Structure formats: structure tokens, C-alpha cells
Amino acid sequence: MFYTKYRPQKFSEISKPNDTAFALMNQLKSEKTVHAYLFIGSRGTGKTTTARILAKSLNCKNLTKDGDPCGKCEFCEPGAIDLIEIDAASNRGIDDIRELRERVGLMPARGEFKTYIIDEVHMLTSEAFNALLKTLEEPPKHVVFILCTTEGAKVPETIKSRCQVFKFKRATVSQIVERLKEISKKEKIKIEEGALRKIAESASGGFRDAETLLQQVSEGGLDVESFVGSTVRKNHIKFVGILLSRDCKKAIEFVNKVFDDGTDLYTWTAELVKYLRDLMFVVSGVREGLLDVTQEEFSQMEDQAGKLNSADIVILVEAFNKALNDIKGSFITQLPVEIAIVTYCGETENEQNNPESFGSGGSSSLQRGEKLSNEKYSSAKYPNGKNINFDEIVERWQEVVKVAVQYNHSVQALLKATRPVGVKDGRVILEVFYAFHKERLESPKNREIVEKVLEDIFENSIGIVCVLGDIKPKTSSKVETGELTDYNVIATNTSPADIDIFDGNLPA
Template identity: 45%
Template sequence: MARILAKALNCADINSKGDPCTKCSSCVAIKEGSFVDMIEIDAASNRGIDDIREIKDKIKLAPTMGKNKVYIIDEVHMLTNEAFNALLKTLEEPPKKTTFVLCTTELHKVPDTIKSRCQVYRFKRATMPQLIEKLKEITKSEKIKISEKDLEKIALASLGGFRDAETLLQQVSDGELSVDSLVGMGSKEVYIELTDHLMSGNSGSAIRIISKVYEEGLDLYVWTGEYLRYLREMLFIKSGVKEEVSGATSELLAEMEEQASRLSVGWLLNAMNSILEEHKNIKTSFIPQLPVEMALAKIGGGEELLSGGGSLGIPEAPKQPTTSPGIGKKMPKDEKEEEEKEQEEPEEDAKPEKEKKNTPEDKEETSLITLENLEEKWKEFIKRSRELNHSLTALLKSGKPVNVEGKFVILEVFYPFHKERLESPQNRKLIEKLMSEIYDARLSLKCVLSKEKPKKLKTGESGNLTDLNIAPAEVVFNKDSVLEAFDGGLPLI
């Protein structure tokens, strides 16, 4: 585009619409790269202030071949700040018959002071139909035999760029390679099959598809990214904007719509989130297919994740271990545990089902352990914590348990620093693990600040956290003890 603009500025026979003739000496010279008044600069390799100063020295010279001198600076965002500052004055007051064309793919990296002195034109990405039409013209003129389906894959992989699409087409035709092996994409039919397996909870069949893709030599990073694109298109169909779906025939689109009717939006969001979390790990993983397999194992949750169940596909939490006689009962959270409780308590069978679900007891969370049970083993808990971390023991000694709310042990502390340290992720993990071993229950810690100040235990002493907050004892000077300690005989003043 920059060269076309240079042709228009120097064309000897420009038409009324501003298009160059492409036949005059200037247009031909620009096309052949021999036009001395068009200077192309790669800012990625000529990005310093000295390069800009060299331009400023040469810019004063008048054009020799054409009517205007054109400076094309490609990847202008790569210039240093000093180079941009040196270019400011030139852009603000350029010499007559001189035009600067700054090209960039990352406009946000160009300083505002530069953009304010330029006319900014943003080019949109080419659409799929435009790319496919251009590729068809090339295949027809070059007599390249390739299916329309492969052209669609090339257009999709080029991400809206004509140059990238033409480069991919050249690689396929010259190297006689399959499009799938080159761009690392899979067909939508495979993605439909993969989604069916995940919907039915058949993670094994889904993982076998990944193994086959890896064995065929496809780029798993790209292949998984395209599956994310497929799930995104399924979300479009589910949301009623199927016109956003690209690269699908009418038969394939109908099959996608049928599959989307059996999915919930929650399932799609959960699936996309699981794949996004693992997608970035593919390139750094020792086993490239492992992150993808982990994501598919998370997604394949079974029939309850379909539109009828309305679940997000979040795995069910593991059951609590059996509690000791002194530990309180945990309220049921699923229908299976409700049925077991109903069998143990026959008197509740007479109650209507709706009444049982709406009782206040079901809404409140029963504590996993009583305060009395907690205090019985608290000294043992403090003692065991010393094996894990001495500073953690000191922090625990600085507070006292005052209550138990559900699965949270409420610990009263006197200072915000103690609360912050005890609730840090590292200490919280150690505390929860130790509580699980001692109290045989999944407990966590929650700290509250006391309204009272810690009681002074002795004169000059505050609290019992560490010896750092204890005032030093009064120093008593003893002449004989000093002589004995230092084995000296010098007179002491």
C-alpha cells in the first residue's frame, strides 16, 4: 500500500480518482525497486537516533527522478524513544515535495506525539470470502489443483492477511504438502466428534483423538487453538449469531446447530476455560499432549453437564472423611447423602420433599467440630506445628480459638500483622493439613482482630509471640563479675 501511494505521488498520468497508471517511467521504476526518490527503511534494524539523523541530513536534497521524495519507514514502532524525538520536528515541518509513510502493525506502541503529527489510516483484516476469492484467482492463473475446503483452511489460518494466505498456498503447491500438516488445523468434523465424546463423558475416546493428532505430526498448540475457535463458534450459534461462524458449509453448519442444541452455555464456558488454562502449557510441557489431555479429562464430566442438567461441569468435591464421635455432623450437599440421611432418620420421611428442602436447618451450615473438641487438642496442635515451622508456632501462640463457624476455626489475634501472616497461602496450607491430621476433618483458619490489647505478663514484657517484643532487663554492673569474665586485672573506673 505504501508503494502504491508512492506511485500516486509520482505518477505522470494519474487518473481522476487518484489511481496511478502503472505504465509511466516512475510507476515502472517503483515497481522494479529502482526509483531513487523512494527510500524504504526497516525500523527493526535501523532504529537508533543516528539513523534518523542521517535521514534528516539527506531529506534537504530535492527529488531527482520524480515529483516527490517518499520515505517509507516499516515497523516504525521499533524505533527508540530518542529516535522518535529526533523525528518529531521533521514530521511537523517536512520539506516541500517530501512525504513520510510510517507503517506499523502495533499502533499502540507509537508515541502519541508522533500520531498527532500524522494522518492515521487503519486497515481492516480481509474477510474469509475475500481471501478465498483471491486464492481462487491465483490457483486459476497458476493452474494449481487444490480443493475449496483446503482453500478455506488456508484462508482461516492466514488470520485475515493476504500475504500470509499467498505464502501458505505457495508452500502447499511447491512442497506438495497437505494443508492440515502445514497449518496444524483439524477439520470441524473431528471437532464435532471430539465434542460428542466430551458431552457423553467419554474422556478416553477424546484422549485417543489427541494421540492420533499428535502421531500425525500436527502442531498441538495450533490444533487446540482451532478447537477453541470451534467452541467459540458453538457459543455464537447458541447465542443466536450463527452468521459469525466462518468456513462451514450449509451441511456442516446444520450439524453444528444440532450439536449446539444439546449443549448448555455453562458447559461451553467451562470447556473453553479448561482448555485456555492448559493451552499455554503445551509449548513448555515435556509431554506436549499432556496439557490437552488434562483439559479434556476435566471437561468430560458426563451427561449431567448437558443442557438438561445446567451444571458448569465443575468436578464434585470429595466426600469428607468419617468424623470422630466428638465432631459435629456435616450437612448433606447432594441428593445421595440426603437419601442416606432419610434412611437413618425415618421420622423425617413423613415430611413433604419441598418442606425438607426449605427447612432452615438445610440453609445453615453446621460446624464440623465443636469449640470444646477443638480446645482439647489445641495444645497438641500447637506442639505439632513446631515440626512444620517455628514461626508458625509463634504466630499460633499469639492468638486463641474463640469459635467454630462451619469449617472455619475462628482465631482471635491482637495485631493485623499476625492476621496477615496466618492467613497467607503458605501458612494456611500448613494449618489446614495439620488440622486434617489432628481433628480428622477438613478445617480452615479465619483470624479476627481482638478489640482488647494483649495483657502484660511481666514488667517490660508485652505478649508471648517472640522475644523481640520483650524489653531488655535492667543491666546491673558488677565489678567482680566483669573481672572474672574477662580475666583482667586492670583498674575499672
């Protein structure tokens, strides 16, 4: 197997840039290695390879000046006996770890260190973890543990805190292409760079998968054109395009065709969810994580992201993620995906075509009289505010919003989601659309800021009081719970009818 044959034997052979290799070489150079490491990363990202090189380096007699093993001394030879690899997936019980603890006491056969690599460490039972913890708390001087896992979240904090943790990133497409080029050269495989790129793209960041695919292609068992990665993504881009045009019928037909063509709908939907997640990153302006996306695909994604706000993309991701979970238990395989389509098209259609349902700008603003009469206002605190002019407040409200940012960003964001609807007893009455906005705006700290801004602008001591508007945008559930609080989210969660409020352009 190429993966075994070309497995890096030295840190310097690991694909660069690689922060972990760099850090470990520095530790080795300065003899500052520790007794327990935890390597976290998805499969094929080089955890075991790095662990083996580290184990070798710990005993190597002639480390290079960079901290790389020499590759020649007795400890660098393959099959070093002071390295023990344990697969926690098949040795996950307390007895296995007890046995390990007993063995740990034994001195290394030849070298200074005995290294234990525990692969898939998250598979250990909790009793086994406890037993391991005892060893990690007082490791013998000659022992080094390297725990590897694909699921860092499943490793108990107590274990993590005893280890130096390294996170292994997925390789980028160009890193994988470079590596495949090297191997092709050594194996004398004639293959175009475009084909290598396709292989790299479909390996989604794992060297092992990429090298296995290269081997299958070179041995004639696999056709490059059959590679899923890129083709499937094109398919998803097209599908999302249909969704965004809200053509429910066409989207359902599309999915049924995918199904009829013999594609495994579960895998297809899983890839779709991945794509939507990437799209969510683009919508939020995050590019990190989009590793295997071509430039052309990225610009298509940007195009689609431009048509979505954060509320829409969340609905999309949630709808199809639910479909994914439901497919396996569904009597009609494609039904959950169809439901997701209808859910998405339905929800966003209402928002788009039916702004009335969210209130129509300002015309309703002074129907608040009844509510206000229930509020008790004291004018004592704002003696000068009695003469405030409502029209002037409305006219200069945008100024208020602008100036607020000098004091506090989130106060500005809160103000953008309000509008003045009246004045009473020295205070401006602000209409707010979410209970949690009201709460936050009325907190002593934020209220003080707003009052300071009002004083700056109107040269008058003016108070505020918030009233809850009874009309809310449909997608308000997340905002109300207070999960989404930053400026962008507040702004993008508005329905079209609310936009003029956020711009500060108040109705006449």
C-alpha cells in the first residue's frame, strides 16, 4: 500500500506547514518533551505517523540539529522494541489498562524511553480512563504516552489536563496534491495534475484516502472521472440554486432523479449538509474550514451566500440535517428530504411575500396608547426632558444610533432594533420587538448609555422607556432566546417590513 510504503519516517518528511511537527522538533532539540501527549484529529491526518516519529526521536542517538531523528541509528530502525501500540477500540476495558499499568513499570529494553501509543483512546470505558488517569498522574520517568483520537470531545477533561494537546488539521488540497506528485514520481505513474487534484478533492483532507485512491487509479481499478467529491458538490450547488429560487416542484423532482439514478440518498444528503455548513461559513464571512473547495466553486458559493441571510441558512441547515437523521428510519427514503424542501420553501416564501404579517412599518406605531397607559412614569428624574419634541427625536434618531457606537457596539445594535414611538414625562418611548432586547436595553448600564447619548445630542436630560411591540418577525425564536445577539444577526433577522426601522428611516 502506498500509504504504508510512503509513510513519513522523519518530521521533515511530513507535509508542510505542520505546526505540530515543528513544535515537537523544538521540544526534542531543547529536551523539553513531556510524558503525555494527546493528538486529536480526523482520520488520515497523520496522528499515528507523528506519534511513531516522536517515539523514535525520543531514543535516537543522533538527532539532527533541527530535532529530526537520524534515521540510521539502532533506535531509528524499523520495529523498535521500545514502542508499544495499543488500539483502544479492541482493548477498551479496565483489565487492559491494568495490564498496561503493570507493564509501564518495566524499564525500556534498550533506549531511554518506552513509548505507549494508545490509538482511538476515546473508546476506553470510564473505568479504564480512571485507571489510565492514575498512571498519567505519576508516570515513571522512562515512559511517554501518546494518546490519539478522532474524537477529542469524548476524552475526559481530567485526562486532557494531564496531556499536552495537539490538534491535527485536515490537509489542504494543494498539500495533498504535492504529496501525490511525489509518490507518482517515485512510482513512475503518469498522471495529470488535474487528475491528482480531483483525487485530493475527494479525499476531504485525509492523506491516507488520497494515497489509496491514487493507487487504485494507477492500478486501473478506478476511473478518475468517477470521483465523487467534485461532481457531487457541483450537484449540490445546482440543487441549492433551485432551492434559492424557491422552486419547490423542481427541487423535489431533482431529489427524486438523484434517487432514481441509484445514488445513495443518505450519503448524498450527508454531503449536502456538509455543503450547507460550508455555505453557512461563507454567509458568516468565515473562510476557514473550506479546505477542498475550488476557486470556481467558491465564487458560486459566494453568489449563493449573497442571496441568504443568517436566519435562512440556519433554516436550511436544520431542515436538511433533520432529513438526514430521518432517512434511515423512513419508509419512503426520499420523503424526509422532500419535507425539508417544502419546509424551507414554505417558511421563506411566507417571509418574502407576506411582509404584512410582520407589521407594516410605522403606521401601527401609535396604537400603543392602551399599553402605555398601564405604565407608570415618574418625571422627577428628568426635569428638563418635559419639553422634548417628539418630531425632533424622530428626525434625529439616526444620529442617536450613530453616536451610540462611540459608547458601545451592542447598545448601538439594540437601538437599531427599536424606534421611538412617543414621548411621555421626560422620556422617549421606544418600541422594541423582542422581550430580551427590552430587558437588555433597560438594564441600568445600557439605559445609562442611551441616556448619555440622548443628552449629548439633545442637550437635555431625557430618559427612555421600552415597550414591547406586538408584531415580531417570524424567525424570531432564536433571537428571543438570546442566542443570537451580535449586530449582524440582529440586523439580518429582520423581515423586509422592519428594515426601515433598522436604517433609522422612520415613517412620516
